[in-house]
Amino acid sequence: MEETKLGVIESRFADLIWAHAPLTSGELVKLCREELTWKKSTTYTVLKKLCDRGLFRNDGGTVTAAISKEEFHAMQSERFVEETFDGSLPAFLAAFTSRKKLSEEEIHQLQKLIDQSREG
Known part of the structure; x- marks a missing residue:
């Protein structure tokens, strides 16, 4: 694209x-x-x-x-992380969470994504 x-x-x-x-x-x-x-x-x-x-x-x-x-937003997100954080998702999350505390639900959702990624 x-x-x-x-x-x-x-x-x-x-x-x-x-x-x-x-x-x-x-x-x-x-x-x-x-x-x-x-x-x-x-x-x-x-x-x-x-x-x-x-x-x-x-x-x-x-x-x-x-x-x-959804595919479009995924592409935009990937591009943003690539351009701004040298492709490092952990660096993005560290920057994001340094100013915004994650709720228990958000932590649960992220953990679920991590677990699914390990399995698949």
Whole structure:
């Protein structure tokens, strides 16, 4: 995937597609008019841009997600850890927890992820 970062408006647009896909390009135009107050040309311009970046597809007028919202966020998270913490997840967690105390539930969830990673 070429570029995984999205601006605020692109994120809102992407969220609309993820929430409603598959949908026709006409339905997307109507949805963007209602939710973002966009013109048809703006919708198609941004759609083409995000299709070119590999997030979505527009095949025969049907818009679908090429990757899920969860996959997209996982890619963004990986990139952030790579760029900011030299790929070290422990360094990221140390920085994160130095300012925010984890709740017992968060600790439990993290431990569960660690245990699952060991098993799989």
